[in-house]
Amino acid sequence: MDHDSTLYVGLDVHKESITVAYALGEGEVELLGKIGTTKAEVERLCKRLQSKARRVRVVYEAGPCGYGLYRQLAGKGFDCMVCAPSLIPKKPGERVKTDRRDAVKLVRALRAGDLSRVYVPTVEDEAFRDLSRAWVSAKDDLKRARQRLKAFLLSHGVRYAGRADWGPAHRRWLSTYAFDSAWQQLAFEEHRRTIEDRLAQCARLEAALREAVVNWHFYPAVLGLQTMRGVQFTTAVGMLAELGDLSRFEHPRQLMAWLGVTPSEHSSGDRRRQGSITKTGNSYARKLLVEAAWSYRHPARVSPDIQRRHEGIPKAIIDRAWDAQVRLCRRYRKLAARGKNANIAVVATARELAGFIWDISQLSMSLAVSEEAPAV
Template identity: 85%
Template sequence: MEHDSALYVGLDVHKDSITVAYAAGSGEVELFGKIGTTQADIDRLCKRLQSKARQIRVVYEAGPCGYSLYRQLVQKGFECMVCAPPLIPRKPGERVKTDRRDAVKLVRLVRTGDLSAVYVPTVEDEAFRDLARAWVSAKDDMKRARQWLKAFLLSHGVRYTGRPDWGPAHRRWLSAFSFGNLWQQLAFDELRRTIEDHLAQCGRLEAALREAVLDWRFYPAVLGLQAMRGVQFTTAVGMLAELGDLSRFAHPRQLMAWLGVTPSEHSSGNKRRLGSITKTGNSYARKLLVESAWSYRHPARVSPEIQRRHEGIPKPIIDRAWDAQVRLCRRYRKLAARGKNANVTVVAVARELAGFIWDISRLAMSLAVPREVHAQCNT
């Protein structure tokens, strides 16, 4: 039997089970029960729900299970929302948490519109993001392996007299060094071999990423962002892979808030109190943003490296990147002259840098990029 009123469905999703609750219109919330997570279980659930109403709105919390369930439900014709768990309202003193309670709570909150949806990337964007994250993880593993080798050498009183920057000279010294004890030499060789393996893995992933980005729909934005100071290929790809479609932000302040670089606030009456930044949203994108902002502590100029990246880029993007450099360098000097801490100053610059990233990305997507510029990412 079909009803005209909307059906609100809340799902508490786990690896092996899904707890389902629903409510028809403004009626009481009912518990459907617990189902499995296989395709057949989802199909049976969809048939049962479709027999109850024409319009069905489903919500579940973002978690480690990803967005496959979201795509299955959308394909079935349902309205689906993946909500942000930290932004779910919670009553003070609420101490009991179960799967049933969570499912019922989601139904009530989606009916009143008190949930905040997360951005669900397309299948292609998610695949590119997975590749970019694999590259980042490989670089982190290599960094940890290098730290372990340095700590191992330091614990045995072995010090490199030059600059330990893992350049050719440093690596030649490591390959020629040996311990007198056989067991220590075995441990040293394994640590050194681990670094070489991670280095080769990083090279393979970077080559795959540079090849894949040529066919990515946000490739014009990758080129446009590299026209800015402090934004190279690593930063541009990593940030856009995490941000996704920037057109979903109607104003740059929304992007700043999503990155967590806006100040927290606790105001009451005539008193306005601003605190540290919120640090919400994607931590890796915020890290890249702050690292890029450090380059604006120097006077504004176009280095040969930046000039090389400008080749073939439309002039409006280059002009906007120069405007950003002039403004942000001046901003850093003004805050530093007022005695602000360097870290506080850089975060303030990073907040404005996010606005320029929003503007240049949208500008780059709207302008045609010559095909010959595409070779820049492979250099």
């Protein structure tokens, strides 16, 4: 056995089983079989692979099982890769899909260098992202609970005379309204109770997030991003939790492409044709980016809220945030003056905003905002 050759290993990972295929150097791809997903069985697999070659390269598709397997394999010294399933090359007309075929395909694609690596966060970053996503999920549940209550009231012809914005006046009106039927009143109270429960859950998670972010190593970037217009605590934390270490992008254009805000293109010869944005990457981060870009429709100014977020931040970051605001506001006005649809103009502004987010995040981390900076 040639122990100096590279062993390429493809894993088709499921909840209860892992199908393993491998190839030594440029040799034929062979099936090793199917194993379980427990740590002991993965340990035995590692020993078998280490006996076949000195260098082992392993790949498996990103999926719902997380990165525990990646960390276990990397801990054994393997060159492990988690690849993007949507970017795996596929032959036209290929209609047979099995675990064995998938494992073999991964080995061949890994050996050919045709796979795209997925960024694997650190354990700390993943834990913080889980907390952030729990907060987002709670806010989504609150939104749906409010929609259900509004639909319930509308179906019974109950309408609020003012603005139903869930403000103090609206909530007082809800607390005093009563149905004639005891059954309908019970259903109404349950809808209201669900909303109150979700509000309490959101408050708990937000308090935990604000407490945890101070000890997060990306906290300087969170403070730096909040100097920008449209980027408040929700956006800054959500973006960084999903994006992770922005230094992995060598150029802001790579971040724009990862967020899926670059135009699709189908060009041939002298003809260049661009279409809608690609919408690849993380959809939640892209949503936050576009929502922040809507604020640049208005003339550049520093509001009292933005001024408050500037306190304790280095002047270099504040100046860069102002440059971004001036440029992006001008960018939107120019696109609108050319007759561009508002949605198209905002997405184009969001694309440039991503570049400033990359720049200010890098600048904030390099300057390392002092611990005495004001808490968010």
